Amino acid sequence: MSNIHDSEIISYEVDLKNQKIIISTIQYPDSSITELVFSDVLAHLFETHLEGSIILDVDKYELSQFINDNRELLEKQKNSCWPIDYYNIEELTEKLRREQYVYFVVSSSYGLNGWILAKKYEVLKNV
Numbered sequence: 001m002s003n004i005h006d007s008e009i010i011s012y013e014v015d016l017k018n019q020k021i022i023i024s025t026i027q028y029p030d031s032s033i034t035e036l037v038f039s040d041v042l043a044h045l046f047e048t049h050l051e052g053s054i055i056l057d058v059d060k061y062e063l064s065q066f067i068n069d070n071r072e073l074l075e076k077q078k079n080s081c082w083p084i085d086y087y088n089i090e091e092l093t094e095k096l097r098r099e100q101y102v103y104f105v106v107s108s109s110y111g112l113n114g115w116i117l118a119k120k121y122e123v124l125k126n127v
Contacts (some may be wrong), residue, residue: 004034004123009053009112014044021116023106024127025055035127040119042101043083045073046112053111058104058121063096066103066117083117 007025010033014021021044023036036058038044067074067089074082074089086092096117104116 004036004055005057006109007034007055009055009108012046012112014041019118021118023055032126035124037122037124038104038116038118038120039122040101042096042099042117044114044116045070046106046114048108048111048113050111054109055112056107056109058106060121061103061105063093063101063103066096066115067093069115 004025004027007027010024010026012021012023019039019041021038021041023038025034025036026032027034071089074092077083078086084092084095086095100119101117102119102121104118104121106112106114106116
């Protein structure tokens with residue numbers, strides 16, 4: 001999506017009240033700081049939190065891929081109204097489409113990886 005390949009993740013902030021996630025990265029050799037900002041976040045899942053995590057990319061996928069990738073988790077958390085209250089997978093998919101959520105996958109060559117369901121993603125360079 002942008003030139004964030006091989007950036008080191010130095011921190012991330014999950015602001016539940018304002019539905020925002022900010023991933024701060026540093027790009028070598030110039031040590032420039034970039035923020036990956038996700039807005040109107042509904043849900044996220046990060047794994048493999050390691051110091052020195054290296055981001056490979058952030059890719060956008062169809063909601064159908066989100067459902068396929070996370071069906072077991074969705075079924076397990078359904079009675080907890082996660083990520084929202086829904087009757088079945090079809091209703092969840094329709095609600096996510098209607099609300100215009102996007103499935104962003106954060107991949108890494110080392111360390112932190114995961115996904116974010118959000119409406120907006122932007123890269124802020126040299127912050």
